[in-house]
Amino acid sequence: MTGSFDHHFSARANAMKASDVRELLKLLQAPDMISFAGGLPNPATFPTEIIREITNDILSGDARSALQYGITEGYLPLREAVAERMRGKRIDVTTDNVGIVSGSQQVIDLVGKVFIDPGDSIVVSAPTYLTALTGFAVYNARFETVPIDEDNMRMDLFEDKLKTLTSDSRHPKLIYALPNFQNPAGVTMPERNRRRLIDLASEHDLIILEDDPYGELRYRGDDVRPIKSFDDEGRVVYMSTFSKILAPGLRIGWMLAHPDILRKLIIAKQSSDVCTNVLGQVISHEYIARGHIDTQIGKIRAMYGRKMDLMLDGMKRFMPDGIEWITPEGGMFLWATLPEGLSSGELLEKALKKGVAFVSGRAFFPDPADGMSTMRLNFTYPSDDLIEEGLRRLGAVIKEEMGAP
Amino acid sequence: MTGSFDHHFSARANAMKASDVRELLKLLQAPDMISFAGGLPNPATFPTEIIREITNDILSGDARSALQYGITEGYLPLREAVAERMRGKRIDVTTDNVGIVSGSQQVIDLVGKVFIDPGDSIVVSAPTYLTALTGFAVYNARFETVPIDEDNMRMDLFEDKLKTLTSDSRHPKLIYALPNFQNPAGVTMPERNRRRLIDLASEHDLIILEDDPYGELRYRGDDVRPIKSFDDEGRVVYMSTFSKILAPGLRIGWMLAHPDILRKLIIAKQSSDVCTNVLGQVISHEYIARGHIDTQIGKIRAMYGRKMDLMLDGMKRFMPDGIEWITPEGGMFLWATLPEGLSSGELLEKALKKGVAFVSGRAFFPDPADGMSTMRLNFTYPSDDLIEEGLRRLGAVIKEEMGAP
Numbered sequence: 014m015t016g017s018f019d020h021h022f023s024a025r026a027n028a029m030k031a032s033d034v035r036e037l038l039k040l041l042q043a044p045d046m047i048s049f050a051g052g053l054p055n056p057a058t059f060p061t062e063i064i065r066e067i068t069n070d071i072l073s074g075d076a077r078s079a080l081q082y083g084i085t086e087g088y089l090p091l092r093e094a095v096a097e098r099m100r101g102k103r104i105d106v107t108t109d110n111v112g113i114v115s116g117s118q119q120v121i122d123l124v125g126k127v128f129i130d131p132g133d134s135i136v137v138s139a140p141t142y143l144t145a146l147t148g149f150a151v152y153n154a155r156f157e158t159v160p161i162d163e164d165n166m167r168m169d170l171f172e173d174k175l176k177t178l179t180s181d182s183r184h185p186k187l188i189y190a191l192p193n194f195q196n197p198a199g200v201t202m203p204e205r206n207r208r209r210l211i212d213l214a215s216e217h218d219l220i221i222l223e224d225d226p227y228g229e230l231r232y233r234g235d236d237v238r239p240i241k242s243f244d245d246e247g248r249v250v251y252m253s254t255f256s257k258i259l260a261p262g263l264r265i266g267w268m269l270a271h272p273d274i275l276r277k278l279i280i281a282k283q284s285s286d287v288c289t290n291v292l293g294q295v296i297s298h299e300y301i302a303r304g305h306i307d308t309q310i311g312k313i314r315a316m317y318g319r320k321m322d323l324m325l326d327g328m329k330r331f332m333p334d335g336i337e338w339i340t341p342e343g344g345m346f347l348w349a350t351l352p353e354g355l356s357s358g359e360l361l362e363k364a365l366k367k368g369v370a371f372v373s374g375r376a377f378f379p380d381p382a383d384g385m386s387t388m389r390l391n392f393t394y395p396s397d398d399l400i401e402e403g404l405r406r407l408g409a410v411i412k413e414e415m416g417a418p
Numbered sequence: 419m420t421g422s423f424d425h426h427f428s429a430r431a432n433a434m435k436a437s438d439v440r441e442l443l444k445l446l447q448a449p450d451m452i453s454f455a456g457g458l459p460n461p462a463t464f465p466t467e468i469i470r471e472i473t474n475d476i477l478s479g480d481a482r483s484a485l486q487y488g489i490t491e492g493y494l495p496l497r498e499a500v501a502e503r504m505r506g507k508r509i510d511v512t513t514d515n516v517g518i519v520s521g522s523q524q525v526i527d528l529v530g531k532v533f534i535d536p537g538d539s540i541v542v543s544a545p546t547y548l549t550a551l552t553g554f555a556v557y558n559a560r561f562e563t564v565p566i567d568e569d570n571m572r573m574d575l576f577e578d579k580l581k582t583l584t585s586d587s588r589h590p591k592l593i594y595a596l597p598n599f600q601n602p603a604g605v606t607m608p609e610r611n612r613r614r615l616i617d618l619a620s621e622h623d624l625i626i627l628e629d630d631p632y633g634e635l636r637y638r639g640d641d642v643r644p645i646k647s648f649d650d651e652g653r654v655v656y657m658s659t660f661s662k663i664l665a666p667g668l669r670i671g672w673m674l675a676h677p678d679i680l681r682k683l684i685i686a687k688q689s690s691d692v693c694t695n696v697l698g699q700v701i702s703h704e705y706i707a708r709g710h711i712d713t714q715i716g717k718i719r720a721m722y723g724r725k726m727d728l729m730l731d732g733m734k735r736f737m738p739d740g741i742e743w744i745t746p747e748g749g750m751f752l753w754a755t756l757p758e759g760l761s762s763g764e765l766l767e768k769a770l771k772k773g774v775a776f777v778s779g780r781a782f783f784p785d786p787a788d789g790m791s792t793m794r795l796n797f798t799y800p801s802d803d804l805i806e807e808g809l810r811r812l813g814a815v816i817k818e819e820m821g822a823p
Contacts, residue, residue: 018652018678021591021625023557026532029685056482064485065477072470077461080469080665115520115669115691122690126556127431131536148689151531152428186426220426247423260485262696264520273423280434284553285527286520290695291667 025151043368047403049390050370052196052345055320058313059260060305067299071292079295085283086275087113087267088294094301095267102228103242104251110269112279115289117226117266119282120252121148124187124222126281127274129154134185136174138166140348140377140384142196142224145189156379157185163339165195165202168209175217187220192240194227194344197377197389201342204237211243221249229258229310231343232318247271250278255297257345258310263293317345317393323400324392331408333415345393348374351386352415358385360414369406430556446775452808454795455775457601457750460725463718464665465710472704476697488696490688491680492518492672496703500672503706507633508647509656515674517684520694522631522659522671524687526553529592529627529655531686532679534559539590541579543571545753545782545789547601547629550594561784562590568744570600570607573614580622592625597645599632599749602782602794606747609642616648626654634663634715636748637723652676655683660702662750663715668698722750722798728805729797736813738820750798753779756791757820763790765819774811 019027071079086092092111099106114120121144129135131153137146139158146156157178159171178185190210192202202210214221223240241251247270254266270278282288300306324347328338338349351357357373364370374387395403424432446453476484491497497516504511519525526549534540536558542551544563551561562583564576583590595615597607607615619626628645646656652675659671675683687693705711729752733743743754756762762778769775779792800808 018625018676021533022682023531023533023535023538025535026682026686029532029682053487056486059482059485061477061481061485065474065481068477069470069474072466072473076466076470077464078667080464080466080667081461082458082661082666115695118689119691126428127434128426128428130428130430133428144689144692147685151686151689220423256487261487262483262485264691264693264695271423277427277431277434280552281431281556284523284549284556285690286524286669287549288669290520290669290698292698293695 025153028150029147045368046365046370047368047395047399047406048370049392049395049403050372051391051394053391053394054257054261055316055393058316060309063300063305064260064296067303068292068296071295071299079292081291083288083291083294085279085288087111087289088291088298090302091294091298094298098301099269103238104269105242106269109272110275112268112270112275112282113289113294114252114266114268114282115286116256116261116264117224117252117254117268118144118148119285120222120250120266120268121145122151122285123268123278123281124250125149125152125154127277128186128220133187134178134183135187135189136171136185137189137379138191138195139379140197140374140387141189142191143376145224146379149189158379161195161198161200163200164206165192165200166190166206168206171210172213175213179217184217185219187222188214189222189224190240191224193225193237194230194341194346196227196344197346197372197374198348199339199341199344199346200348201237207237207240208243210240211249214248215246219248223249223251225251225253226257227344228253230314230317230345232314232321234342241269247274250274258306258313259297259300263296264290265293265297320392320395320397320400321347323397324390324404327401327404331404333408333412335415336411345391347390347392349388349390351388351411353386355414356385357388360388360410363414364407364410367406367410369403369410371407430558433555434552448773450773451770451775452773452800452804452811453775454797454800454808455777456796456799458796458799459662459666460721460798463714463721465714468705468710469665469701472708473697473701476700476704484697484700486696488693488699490684490693492516492694493696493699493703495707496699499703499706504674508643509674510647511674514677515680517673517675517680517687518694518699519657519671519673519687520691521661521666521669522629522657522673523549523553524690525627525655525657525671525673526550527556527690528673528683528686530554530557530559531690532682533591533625538592539583539588540592540594541576541590542594542784543596543600544784545602545779545792546594547596548781550629551784554594563784566600566603566605568605569611570597570605571595571611573611576615577618580618584622589622590624592627593619594627594629595645596629598630598642599635599746599751601632601749602751602777602779603753604744604746604749604751605753606642612642612645613648615645616654619653620651624653628654628656630656630658631662632749633658635719635722635750637719637726639747646674652679655679663711663718664702664705668701669695670698670702725797725800725802725805726752728802729795729809732806732809736809738813738817740820741816750796752795752797754793754795756793756816758791760819761790762793765793765815768819769812769815772811772815774808774815776812
């Protein structure tokens with residue numbers, strides 16, 4: 014073939030580019046590199062021996078069922094266990110509201126399929142989860158952005174945005190919300206704002222996608238009820254995952270939705286991947302059934318909470334004046350902002366040469382002109398001593414960049 | 419919420435309906451039912467003890483890697499092993515051409531994302547794999563159909579179709595081909611037709627998606643080289659799966675493509691599900707690495723070949739004159755046609771009451787007016803003795819329906 018396949022590709026494919034974050038991860042192979050760039054759980058948390066025992070029991074028992082196709086909705090005992098756990102979060106659901114997915118990222122793809130016609134608007138915070146943006150872009154969504162503060166999406170500006178859109182006859186289709194320890198900024202939406210969000214969604218007849226991968230990863234303060242727990246009209250699709258509380262390599266997540274919505278999501282999943290890997294579903298169920306999951310969440314909270322404190326401490330010690338950051342209460346990330354005029358993208362190139370990596374915040378903004386001075390630092394993956402050393406290196410690079418060596 | 423969510427759904431979601439086959443499967447729970455309706459591998463073929471050993475070894479060894487996120491392209495040793503096997507089929511590929519997917523159904527979704535703009539035409543045989551139709555329909559594809567005969571897609575009619583489309587300026591985007599033991603009709607495309615298909619694709623600058631889930635399931639005759647093995651321009655995307663030769667519950671498939679195409683498919687996969695479940699990938703690789711796969715394929719061929727012969731024998735014994743069927747050389751299905759005027763959909767209702775199930779062939783035709791008298795019978799799942807008894811029941815129902823009791 015002579016050269017390019019571009020004329021064969023769809024318009025969406027010609028617009029696709031690889032995630033900056035993922036491309037960056039490939040460049041981080043230098044042996045002495047300290048990376049705050051990823052978003053990976055710490056593998057030392059994986060309960061490998063328990064998973065080995067469980068899996069051995071499954072494959073010594075009814076192995077054939079665990080190795081056969083499953084129904085698209087998911088393994089029934091796992092759906093039941095998830096429903097029970099979700100009721101513990103004050104979400105009023107039964108098994109009929111639960112679908113198991115191939116990691117919660119799949120919910121974004123399925124929601125795109127089921128709700129988004131080309132040109133439909135989705136309201137997102139800026140910044141927001143990068144791969145939600147690329148996932149919805151496949152369905153030719155338009156993004157309407159609302160800035161954040163320490164309380165997550167700014168509710169006053171969200172109300173303004175809704176008014177503007179409505180008066181322009183650009184009624185949005187969906188609100189994408191990441192209320193707990195948001196990726197990338199680590200910010201959490203207070204309960205009053207969640208209640209207000211649900212009221213506004215009802216008033217404007219909107220669907221909310223509540224993305225909650227980090228809800229269990231709270232290290233300080235009190236849990237806030239999920240948006241879905243205030244939903245008495247079935248307008249919230251809720252998604253979460255075992256990736257952050259058990260093991261991401263199993264690729265098991267779940268979604269909660271009104272049965273009429275769930276039915277469409279399941280039909281969309283049929284033609285996407287038939288069903289979620291059954292062995293991973295049976296392992297996840299058995300892990301819950303044997304009573305391990307809450308102990309495991311406790312262990313993860315202890316480790317990540319310690320790492321978060323180490324990072325907050327290191328930021329205070331090594332960052333020059335003029336750098337600001339948000340103090341999270343949980344999750345996996347710390348969000349920092351350089352003095353105005355400094356580019357985190359340019360800083361990153363210098364930092365990589367000094368053996369420390371982070372993610373420039375620009376990728377998390379739908380508008381590429383935004384977020385130039387922002388950076389996301391992951392604290393769950395690096396070992397404790399490397400958090401300190403990495404921040405020492407990063408602080409030195411920033412000081413040099415600010416002309417104050 | 420007052421009643422319906424329809425006004426929230428995308429146009430594609432409002433057009434979605436559950437697969438007839440899958441909905442039917444749920445109705446087949448009657449205890450005495452003999453089902454030729456499904457398309458499941460026989461779980462007695464699953465090498466459960468070997469998988470248990472392998473999985474135990476993996477989780478006793480580098481468990482953390484098997485439980486962590488993997489790269490979107492797939493587990494490198496598995497990609498290498500797949501490339502090597504594919505070279506054994508005379509396909510000229512390296513690891514750089516291989517992507518691992520969450521079951522080969524996912525390739526249909528990814529190809530839809532990467533190639534199909536709304537209204538683009540896809541040439542398919544009629545009948546063809548049902549969930550390819552629903553998968554591509556998500557991307558608002560139009561289907562151009564070419565009838566089949568015992569040699570799979572009719573090449574003379576395919577050429578006519580291309581001429582008509584081209585002269586109408588309706589250049590198709592893609593040819594979807596299922597050359598080996600096609601689902602549903604069990605027909606295989608001879609080598610000369612595969613060569614002709616590639617030549618025509620080159621002449622008309624088309625992309626081919628070659629779907630090959632059953633290639634290893636040959637019980638009679640000689641293997642035919644994959645279409646991809648004649649592709650020296652990178653215009654064939656090839657897909658296959660471990661579901662039929664190892665275990666479908668692992669959800670591990672693969673795709674082969676030109677690196678420029680693979681890159682787009684992988685970006686599309688990033689936002690679809692991040693990566694394929696890693697544990698299943700490591701198990702699949704280890705299964706190949708320990709030298710089990712060819713022995714296993716031999717065992718499956720022996721069992722399914724015997725079942726196919728039992729079904730062909732039963733058809734001869736129990737079907738009245740006027741029923742025709744295609745004799746397959748492999749795969750999982752037998753395709754039969756009732757005398758003109760008899761509806762397989764109506765027959766099915768009566769058959770279910772007599773304790774035997776099949777799939778009405780209509781679902782496999784893009785045009786719902788087609789295939790009214792056709793039926794698909796699966797022979798891999800039922801036990802040997804139930805194949806005979808099921809055909810006895812089915813023959814009796816058909817005789818009654820034909821008014822010749």
